[in-house]
Amino acid sequence: MARIIPDVTDDTIQDRVLKVIATTKRIPLEDVRPDSSFESLEIDSLDRLNILFGLESEFDIEINDEDAKHIENIPQMIEGITQLVQANPKTPSSSGE
Amino acid sequence: MHRVVVTGTGVLSALGNNTSSFWQSLAAGTSGIREIVGVDIAQIRFKNGAQVLSYVPEEHFAAKDIDVMDRFAQFAVLAAREAIAEAGIEWTPELRETAAVVTGSCLGGRGAEEAGYWELFHNNKSRVHPYTIPLGMSNAGTSHISMQFGIEGPSYNVSTACASSAHAIGQAFWMVRSGTAPMAIAGGSEAPFFLGGLKAWEAMRVVSKDTCRPFSAERSGLVLGEGAAMLVLETLEAALARGARPLAEIVGFGMSADAAHITQPVTKGPVRAMRMALRDAWLAPEQIGYINAHGTATEANDRIETSAIRDTFGAHADHLSVSSTKSMHGHALGAAGAFEAVASILSLRHGILPPTANFLTADPACDLDIIPNQARTAAVEACLSNSFAFGGLNAVLAFKSLP
Numbered sequence: 001m002a003r004i005i006p007d008v009t010d011d012t013i014q015d016r017v018l019k020v021i022a023t024t025k026r027i028p029l030e031d032v033r034p035d036s037s038f039e040s041l042e043i044d045s046l047d048r049l050n051i052l053f054g055l056e057s058e059f060d061i062e063i064n065d066e067d068a069k070h071i072e073n074i075p076q077m078i079e080g081i082t083q084l085v086q087a088n089p090k091t092p093s094s095s096g097e
Numbered sequence: 098m099h100r101v102v103v104t105g106t107g108v109l110s111a112l113g114n115n116t117s118s119f120w121q122s123l124a125a126g127t128s129g130i131r132e133i134v135g136v137d138i139a140q141i142r143f144k145n146g147a148q149v150l151s152y153v154p155e156e157h158f159a160a161k162d163i164d165v166m167d168r169f170a171q172f173a174v175l176a177a178r179e180a181i182a183e184a185g186i187e188w189t190p191e192l193r194e195t196a197a198v199v200t201g202s203c204l205g206g207r208g209a210e211e212a213g214y215w216e217l218f219h220n221n222k223s224r225v226h227p228y229t230i231p232l233g234m235s236n237a238g239t240s241h242i243s244m245q246f247g248i249e250g251p252s253y254n255v256s257t258a259c260a261s262s263a264h265a266i267g268q269a270f271w272m273v274r275s276g277t278a279p280m281a282i283a284g285g286s287e288a289p290f291f292l293g294g295l296k297a298w299e300a301m302r303v304v305s306k307d308t309c310r311p312f313s314a315e316r317s318g319l320v321l322g323e324g325a326a327m328l329v330l331e332t333l334e335a336a337l338a339r340g341a342r343p344l345a346e347i348v349g350f351g352m353s354a355d356a357a358h359i360t361q362p363v364t365k366g367p368v369r370a371m372r373m374a375l376r377d378a379w380l381a382p383e384q385i386g387y388i389n390a391h392g393t394a395t396e397a398n399d400r401i402e403t404s405a406i407r408d409t410f411g412a413h414a415d416h417l418s419v420s421s422t423k424s425m426h427g428h429a430l431g432a433a434g435a436f437e438a439v440a441s442i443l444s445l446r447h448g449i450l451p452p453t454a455n456f457l458t459a460d461p462a463c464d465l466d467i468i469p470n471q472a473r474t475a476a477v478e479a480c481l482s483n484s485f486a487f488g489g490l491n492a493v494l495a496f497k498s499l500p
Contacts (some may be wrong), residue, residue: 045397046360048301064142065302065318 010029013085014078020054021074033076059085100333101273102343102499105184106439107176107284110324110426113148114351115179119326119426119436123445124452124472128425130308130320130455133290137254138224141295144270145331147322147427148290165231166241167206172325172432173238173286174245180282184329188246197278198242199269200262200327201285203253203307203431205235208291210262224453238286238325245306250278259391261285263434263484263492267350270483270494273330280335285326285433295321301360311392311421312399312454312463319393322427326435328442345442346497348479349378355489361484367405370491374481375409378495382410382452383419385495386477387450389437392421393428400462402483407465418475420468424454436483438494441482445498448476 002057010017014034022029025047043051052063055077061084071077103387111129112122122129132138133146154163154171163171179264186192196258216222231237235390251272262285269283289295298304298321305318332496336343351373355366375382380469391402399421422440429436444450449472449490456469479497486492 001494044361046358049300052302061140064305068302088179 003042013082015057016058017074017078017081020058021051024050024054030082032079036074061085077091098224099274099276100349101270101330101343102333102336103328103347103442104331104336104343105180105182105329106166106326106440107179108324108326109175109182109437110326110429110436111322112426114124114149116183118138118437119439120447123363123422123425123440124447124449126425126452126454126470126472128454130427136290136295140292142299143306145199145305145308145320146290147320147429149324151230155286165228167209167232167237167288168387169202169204169206169208169286169288169325170237170241172288173200173327176286176325176327177242177246180327184335186280186329187339188247192280193247193249195250196248197250197269197272197281198239199255199281199283200239200242200351201233201255201263201265201431201434202238202254202287202475203261204234204287204289204294204378205256206237207294208288209233211291211293214312224242225411226312235323241477242282248282252412253334257490257492258486258488259428259430260484260490260492262326263432263438263482263494266435266438267352267492267494268349268401269330270347271438280329280331280409281332282327284325285432286325287430287432288323289321290323290432305394308455309394310423310457311390311394311424312403312460312465312467313351313456314343314460315457316394316396316399318395319428321421322423322429323432324426324429324436325432327437328343328438343499345445346411346499347494348497349374349495351375351377351493353491355491357483357489360487362401362489363462364401364405364408366489366491367402367483367485368408370493371405371481371483372409374493374495378479379499380479380495382413384479385410385478385481386439386475387444388417389417389444389480389482390419390421391483394421394423396407398485399460401465402485403465414465417466418450418468418473419465420451420453422451434482434492437482437484441494441496444476445480445496448474450477452474
């Protein structure tokens with residue numbers, strides 16, 4: 001919390017993923033926790049597409065259909081995004097370096 | 098109430114530019130799915146489609162007509178030409194004034210619309226071409242068929258996504274059965290291969306990067322198709338009186354809405370549509386020997402459709418042959434129901450049931466006899482053709498073989 005540079009890019013990947021979920025699902029950010037299940041957030045197949053779309057824009061990455069199908073919870077989603085972000089040199093990292 | 102028969106069919110698809118090549122490919126189990134041409138596939142995450150190949154508009158239309166006809170409308174007219182020629186219709190002023198044209202198209206001329214808007218959004222032009230509206234409107238296919246043949250009766254287009262042309266054929270059937278129109282040209286047409294449309298399908302994450310493998314454990318989504326199919330529907334007595342050769346009888350139509358989810362299918366709606374088609378046809382479930390399935394090869398559709406067929410037919414489901422010809426002609430959206438109606442009619446006519454092509458291994462969730470890879474010789478009394486649209490709108494047609 002007490003970071004020196006109060007930049008939006010200061011958010012961790014986890015924060016940004018949770019924000020994308022909250023924004024696309026139009027629910028309060030505090031309702032989306034890393035241990036929330038998709039079911040408890042009432043995320044259906046169309047919501048999933050919308051979230052994937054939001055994540056691709058947020059992180060400037062491409063998430064392939066097969067990988068997306070195997071995501072069952074938010075930690076897996078964060079892990080997958082982290083891998084894609086690290087593999088993608090054009091994406092600015094969250095530390096704002 | 099009249100008995101209604103099909104006396105002509107016309108098909109333009111990835112399987113060739115007429116009904117006969119369409120049927121030969123279906124009976125041989127040959128798929129028309131290939132790498133997409135005409136659109137830069139480097140920009141898309143899938144690469145295969147079922148496109149109409151070696152199509153040259155100038156061979157079929159005058160240049161001034163091509164100017165005002167999107168590809169989908171050209172396909173519609175060509176399929177109607179073939180169907181009308183096969184039926185051997187002799188036009189009289191009275192027939193022209195009363196015959197109906199009912200078509201289905203999901204996207205209409207949205208490809209032309211995209212080209213028109215490209216100038217506006219991309220090239221910073223302030224004008225859009227004046228033909229953008231007549232090219233883009235979804236009823237253009239209907240209108241061009243009407244104008245080409247001078248048909249002046251009830252004419253309209255139905256747009257219910259992947260069920261469009263099944264709804265169109267069903268409504269045309271009811272019009273002829275009730276005497277509202279003595280004859281109808283009915284079917285569907287689609288031309289979805291343009292960048293914006295393909296990108297939109299890409300975002301739905303339902304298009305296969307492989308090929309279309311309905312009911313297979315390895316299925317990975319649909320493959321888009323294009324083209325048109327049209328039928329000539331008329332009363333049995335009129336057909337016999339003029340010495341026409343009916344191909345099959347159309348006997349039932351059922352429709353329903355899931356009222357559930359905009360994209361996710363459920364079992365209840367399809368079951369009700371199949372039951373209504375059977376009731377409308379006065380057919381017992383046991384009289385059905387074949388179902389041309391909606392069978393898109395998406396994970397959800399094939400599982401839900403299997404369970405809907407089991408709910409509808411009970412123990413008889415194990416005696417049914419079911420196949421998805423989308424494995425060969427692709428998913429032509431608004432034209433799909435019309436392709437599959439023609440496939441159903443010709444299955445009855447020839448006593449050959451087309452296979453589900455590209456099948457690899459069975460999925461326990463799709464445990465029907467899906468005619469894997471090889472057509473089957475079987476004289477079937479009656480069959481159903483299922484079409485279930487995004488948005489939960491379902492249409493089922495029933496056909497019966499004629500001696």
